[in-house]
Amino acid sequence: xxxxxxxxxxxxxxxxxxxxxxxxxxxxxxxxxxxxxxxxxxxxxxxxxxxxxxxxxxxxxxxxxxxxxxxxxxxxxxxxxxxxxxxxxxxxxxxxxxxxxxxxxxxxxxxxxxxxxxxxxxxxxxxxxxxxxxxxxxxxxxxxxxxxxxxxxxxxxxxxxxxxxxxxxxxxxxxxxxxxxxxxxxxxxxxxxxxxxxxxxxxxxxxxxxxxxxxxxxxxxxxxxxxxxxxxxxxxxxxxxx
Amino acid sequence: xxxxxxxxxxxxxxxxxxxxxxxxxxxxxxxxxxxxxxxxxxxxxxxxxxxxxxxxxxxxxxxxxxxxxxxxxxxxxxxxxxxxxxxxxxxxxxxxxxxxxxxxxxxxxxxxxxxxxxxxxxxxxxxxxxxxxxxxxxxxxxxxxxxxxxxxxxxxxxxxxxxxxxxxxxxxxxxxxxxxxxxxxxxxxxxxxxxxxxxxxxxxxxxxxxxxxxxxxxxxxxxxxxxxxxxxxxxxxxxxxx
Numbered sequence: 001x002x003x004x005x006x007x008x009x010x011x012x013x014x015x016x017x018x019x020x021x022x023x024x025x026x027x028x029x030x031x032x033x034x035x036x037x038x039x040x041x042x043x044x045x046x047x048x049x050x051x052x053x054x055x056x057x058x059x060x061x062x063x064x065x066x067x068x069x070x071x072x073x074x075x076x077x078x079x080x081x082x083x084x085x086x087x088x089x090x091x092x093x094x095x096x097x098x099x100x101x102x103x104x105x106x107x108x109x110x111x112x113x114x115x116x117x118x119x120x121x122x123x124x125x126x127x128x129x130x131x132x133x134x135x136x137x138x139x140x141x142x143x144x145x146x147x148x149x150x151x152x153x154x155x156x157x158x159x160x161x162x163x164x165x166x167x168x169x170x171x172x173x174x175x176x177x178x179x180x181x182x183x184x185x186x187x188x189x190x191x192x193x194x195x196x197x198x199x200x201x202x203x204x205x206x207x208x209x210x211x212x213x214x215x216x217x218x219x220x221x222x223x224x225x226x227x228x229x230x231x232x233x234x235x236x237x238x239x240x241x242x
Numbered sequence: 243x244x245x246x247x248x249x250x251x252x253x254x255x256x257x258x259x260x261x262x263x264x265x266x267x268x269x270x271x272x273x274x275x276x277x278x279x280x281x282x283x284x285x286x287x288x289x290x291x292x293x294x295x296x297x298x299x300x301x302x303x304x305x306x307x308x309x310x311x312x313x314x315x316x317x318x319x320x321x322x323x324x325x326x327x328x329x330x331x332x333x334x335x336x337x338x339x340x341x342x343x344x345x346x347x348x349x350x351x352x353x354x355x356x357x358x359x360x361x362x363x364x365x366x367x368x369x370x371x372x373x374x375x376x377x378x379x380x381x382x383x384x385x386x387x388x389x390x391x392x393x394x395x396x397x398x399x400x401x402x403x404x405x406x407x408x409x410x411x412x413x414x415x416x417x418x419x420x421x422x423x424x425x426x427x428x429x430x431x432x433x434x435x436x437x438x439x440x441x442x443x444x445x446x447x448x449x450x451x452x453x454x455x456x457x458x459x460x461x462x463x464x465x466x467x468x469x470x471x472x473x474x475x476x477x478x479x480x481x482x483x484x
Contacts, residue, residue: 097339098430101421102437106347179343188340195344 001028002039002064013208013239014077014201015063018084020238021192022091026065033133036060040075048076052144078107081194094194106187106195110173114202116165120216123149124209163216167223173199174224185230196231204232204239243270244281244306255450255481256319256443257305260326262480263434264333268307275375278302282317290318294386320349323436336436348429348437352415356444358407362458365391366451405458409465415441416466427472438473446474446481 001015019026031039040047040060047058064075067087074083081094095103122141126134126149138149145152154162176187183189186196207217221229243257261268273281282289282302289300306317309329316325323336337345364383368376368391380391387394396404418429425431428438449459463471 097341098423098425098433099339099341099344100423101418101429102341102344102348104418104421105351106344109347109351176343176346179346181340181342183340187343191340 001026002031002045002062002066013204014197015065015080016240017197017201017235017238018077018081018094019065020240021094021197022084022088024084024088024091031062032130033136036062040064043073045073045075078104078194081197092192094197096191096193097188099188099193103194107198110195110198110202113169113173114166116162116169119152119154119162120159120166121206121209123153128209163219167219170220170223170228174227177227185227185234192234197235199228200232200235203228204235207232243268244273244287244304244308255446256439257307257322258482259439259443259477259480260319260323260336261307262482263336263439264326264330266326266330266333273304274372275378278304282306285315287315287317320346320436323439334434336439338433338435339430341430341435345436349440352437352440352444355411355415356408358404358411361394361396361404362401362408363448363451365395370451405461409461412462412465412470416469419469427469427476434476439477441470442474442477445470449474 001019016028037060039045040062043066045060045064048061049059051057051059061075063077063080064073065080065083066073067083070087072083074080082100084091085094126138129137142148153159180187180189184191186192203220206220210217243261258270279302281287282304285308287302287306290303291301293299293301303317305319305322306315307322307325308315309325312329314325316322324342326333327336368380371379384390395401422429422431426433428434445462448462452459
């Protein structure tokens with residue numbers, strides 16, 4: 001697996017959750033931010049979208065995986081998960097119960113709900129990057145937002161209101177979870193699946209970035225009857241970086 | 243079942259799809275719009291939300307069902323579907339594969355995607371209502387929108403652009419469907435479920451209101467490789483009003 005050398009990029013958490021859950025052996029190679037695009041182009045790893053600067057140019061992101069048994073490179077976490085289910089049908093499914101289409105909807109909607117979070121997160125990301133990556137990350141994101149990353153961080157009453165928006169977004173997700181029949185902590189009830197990984201991956205990231213004793217993480221742990229903490233705790237064995 | 247005496251309210255299509263699919267015997271009683279709230283209050287049928295006029299007052303909607311075997315009234319189509327699955331476990335499931343939570347997400351997102359459609363639909367609804375309901379529908383909706391229903395209808399280039407937005411919204415839904423593994427026309431592939439009913443119910447409504455020879459319906463039929471026509475055709479046997 002190719003990942004970025006940070007402690008906390010969520011997609012990376014997500015993909016290692018997938019690989020660990022399926023008990024597929026892998027090793028991680030860390031790629032600094034400015035090296036991602038040249039490396040992907042060199043290896044023929046597909047772009048995962050277009051750059052946000054309006055240029056229409058391809059945007060390359062990690063993680064990506066290389067599977068020596070098929071000679072395939074795969075990027076984009078959803079595509080990686082689909083690839084793994086298809087290529088290793090005897091491992092536990094990430095998309096059980098024929099739910100791939102519904103999980104695609106959930107993923108898109110859940111990510112959109114995280115919008116209030118980015119202003120809190122982006123300045124913090126810089127604090128866990130190596131200097132080459134930090135310079136690249138800061139320069140490209142500041143060009144996109146037209147201001148210093150630190151200026152993005154909500155302050156005072158705005159911070160309270162924006163943090164409440166994130167809490168409210170998770171509360172909407174909690175209401176969906178509450179429809180799962182109460183048989184377990186997962187979207188499908190007892191059965192663990194991709195959507196739970198998306199929620200856990202993006203949520204555990206906050207603990208990784210801010211630390212488990214930070215007031216913000218304590219907040220998240222306490223929300224929605226502890227649903228998010230319960231979910232993340234249930235996946236603890238799959239968090240390990242290999 | 244209590245329904246409104248129109249030819250085309252989608253929630254009504256949805257609920258009769260549910261009952262017919264499960265082969266649960268029922269009869270329909272038609273309730274004119276101005277009688278809905280007093281009847282629901284009298285029978286103790288729960289409101290399904292709040293009025294859109296900002297008053298915070300309860301909003302009562304049909305369809306609702308009365309089940310003589312349990313003495314229960316149930317309103318809100320999703321709640322009706324959950325009730326039917328729970329109360330009649332030996333009938334085909336509307337939420338198979340433990341997907342209730344994911345289907346709740348899908349329902350919410352799909353309905354939100356229909357936003358461009360209402361301006362086309364609302365003026366047409368009046369043409370299929372009885373006079374008492376038409377007067378009520380027109381008066382309450384015109385109070386909400388602050389203009390005559392006919393003025394809502396997009397015209398000229400705006401109409402073209404707004405109709406394209408609806409097409410684009412369905413194209414996004416088509417991309418989700420395309421993730422179903424290609425084993426069948428449904429969200430879960432071969433397995434039919436609630437989400438398909440939501441899509442079919444809201445789409446077939448256009449055919450009911452505008453007629454199958456209308457240019458707009460012909461448009462919808464032709465979109466996304468005929469996916470919507472195929473879906474609706476596959477449910478034809480459950481369309482019957484009993």
